Amino acid sequence: MSVSIVLFTSDLRVHDHPPLRAALRASSEVVPLFVRDTGIASAGYAVPNREAFLADCLGDLDAALRACGGRLVVRSGDVADAVVGVAAETGADAVHLAGGVSAYAQRREERLRNVLEAQGRRLIVHDTVVTAVAPGAVTPASSDHFAVFTPYFRHWSEQHLRDVLAAPRAIGVPDDVATEGTPSRARVSGTSPGLTAGGESAGRKQLTAWLRHGVGGYEDGHDDLAGDATSRLSPHLHFGTLAGSAVHEPWKQPGPERAKYAYPDPIVELAEGLERFRRARGLD
Secondary structure, three states, X not given: OOEEEEEEOOOOXXXXXXXXXXXXXXOOEEEEEEEEEHHHHHOOXXXXXXXXXXXXXXXXXXXXXXXXXXXXEEEEEOHHHHHHHHHHHHOOOEEEEEOOOOHHHHHHHHHHHHHHHHXXXXXXXXXXXXXXXXXXXXXXXXXXXXXXXXXXXXXXXXXXXXXXXXXXXXOOOOOOOXXXXXXXXXXXXXXXXXXXXXXXXXXXXXXXXXXXXXXXXXXXXXXXXOOOOOOOOHHHHHHOOOOHHHHHHHXXXXXXHHHOOOOOOHHHHHHHHHHHHHHHOOOO
């Protein structure tokens, strides 16, 4: 019986999750794993708001996996050590991971690959999970990056985005793999009043509400700094409870279906906003 590990990082969802779907195709059982990375805490990022939002995300992810017959396995410590430990316990021969873009994520990926390959196991990295377009896919002919946003955006807009994937219907997890359990938001003190709820369920609900009631007035309201006129989707995109490709999906619809949102692609708004910023500060 083959076993694969899916290491969740900044992709805390079951919808539109290529690593999870690939692992399910390749193996009879899958271990959905999240490691509470001590490196994050030592770097000073384990602040109350982040920890509370993360607790929501992990609880919601565990519930979604259980609805499919699975569960989330949570461990704490060094990521590579924790993954190797779970692989040894379960006999997993492959680890599926979303490709990251930060220097920290790339160092983590390199260390994981080295320790897994030393044991005869594979690390399989999937692009376009935490980003809609793979890093490095959009570059000019004469350089390795764009120095001006407008041509970058034009080339980005010409990219073919992958199809959005449905959530899996069934997930089999080995019975004997231990977990620490998901953290509780209620046990985190010092959070900001009105901190938004985390998790894929909350993120999908927020996106739906924004598309129905918020985006139509965004053109008039986005410069109102005191107003509550933004989507509030940033933390969900940061933790990956929503996929960039899924957020972009409504604007791929033709004709009347797209027109009902009464506003162009949010990426267009980002480009226009950056241009206004540059002009206001004499950066053109």
